Amino acid sequence: MRMAINKTLRSALLESGLVVLGVVLAYLANDWHEQSEHRQRAAEAERSIVAELKSNREAAQRSMDYHQGLLDKLGKPDAALGPQDFSRGFVFPAVLQRTAWESAAQTGVLQYLSYACVLEWSRAYAQQQRYDEQARSVGALIYERLFDGGHAALTQNARGLKLLINAFAYRESQLVETYSTLLARPVAAGGCVRG
Numbered sequence: 001m002r003m004a005i006n007k008t009l010r011s012a013l014l015e016s017g018l019v020v021l022g023v024v025l026a027y028l029a030n031d032w033h034e035q036s037e038h039r040q041r042a043a044e045a046e047r048s049i050v051a052e053l054k055s056n057r058e059a060a061q062r063s064m065d066y067h068q069g070l071l072d073k074l075g076k077p078d079a080a081l082g083p084q085d086f087s088r089g090f091v092f093p094a095v096l097q098r099t100a101w102e103s104a105a106q107t108g109v110l111q112y113l114s115y116a117c118v119l120e121w122s123r124a125y126a127q128q129q130r131y132d133e134q135a136r137s138v139g140a141l142i143y144e145r146l147f148d149g150g151h152a153a154l155t156q157n158a159r160g161l162k163l164l165i166n167a168f169a170y171r172e173s174q175l176v177e178t179y180s181t182l183l184a185r186p187v188a189a190g191g192c193v194r195g
Contacts, residue, residue, distance in 0.1 A: 041182035042112035042193040048100035049121060050183065056096045056128065057179035063094040064172035067165050074162045078154075081158070083151045089159065090142050090154055091168050093135035094175075096128050124178050138164055160180050 033050045066088055073081060080191055101121065104110050110118050140162075 003115075007127075008046040038109075038112045039193050041107075041109050045100065045107075045109040046113060046117070046192045049104060052097050052100040053121075053124065053179050056094070057176055059094040059180055060175040061181065063092050064094045064176060067172065068170040070165050071162065071169060074158055074165070076129060079153050083155070088127065091138055091165060093139070093168065094131075095170060096132065096175075097130065098125055101125050112194055113192045114194055117125060117171045120182055124182055127178055129177060131175060134167065134171060138168070 070086070073085060104113075142154065
C-alpha cells in the first residue's frame with residue numbers, strides 16, 4: 001500500500017512538474033514572440049526615420065541651392081531683380097517631413113530604440129521645427145509686403161530681401177549638416193534597435 005501511495009505521489013509530482021514546466025515554457029515563448037514583434041516594429045520605425053531624414057536632407061539641399069543662387073544674383077553690384085528671377089518665390093522653404101518620427105512616438109515604438117539614437121533624432125527634428133517656424137513667420141511677412149506694395153516692395157529692397165534669403169540659406173546649411181552627420185553614423189545603417 002505504501003508503495004502504491006509513493007508511486008501515485010511521484011506520478012502526481014511528475015505531472016505537476018510537467019504542467020508547471022509547460023506553463024513556464026509557454027510564458028517564455030510568448031515573451032520571446034512579443035519581444036521579437038517589438039524589435040521588428042522598432043527596426044521598421046528606424047528604417048522609416050532614416051529614410052525620412054534622407055528625404056529631408058535632399059529637400060533642404062534643394063532649397064539651400066535655390067537661395068544661394070538668389071544670393072549670388074543679389075550680390076552683383078548691378079542687381080536689378082524682377083519677379084522672373086524668383087521662379088520658386090522670394091523664398092523657397094524646404095518641405096520637411098516628420099511623419100515617421102511622430103508615428104514612432106505616438107505608437108510607443110521609440111521605447112524599443114536606443115536612447116542615444118532617439119536623442120540625436122529628437123535634436124534634428126527640433127532643429128527642423130525651428131526652421132518650419134521661421135518659414136511660417138517669414139512667409140507671413142512676405143505676403144504682407146506683397147499685399148501692401150506688390151513685387152516692387154520686395155525687389156526694390158535688395159538689402160532686406162538678401163537678409164531674409166540669407167537667413168534661410170544659413171538654416172538650411174545647418175539642417176543639411178545635421179542630417180548628413182546623422183546619416184553618416186553607423187546607427188543610421190541599423191543598430192538603434194535595443195536587444
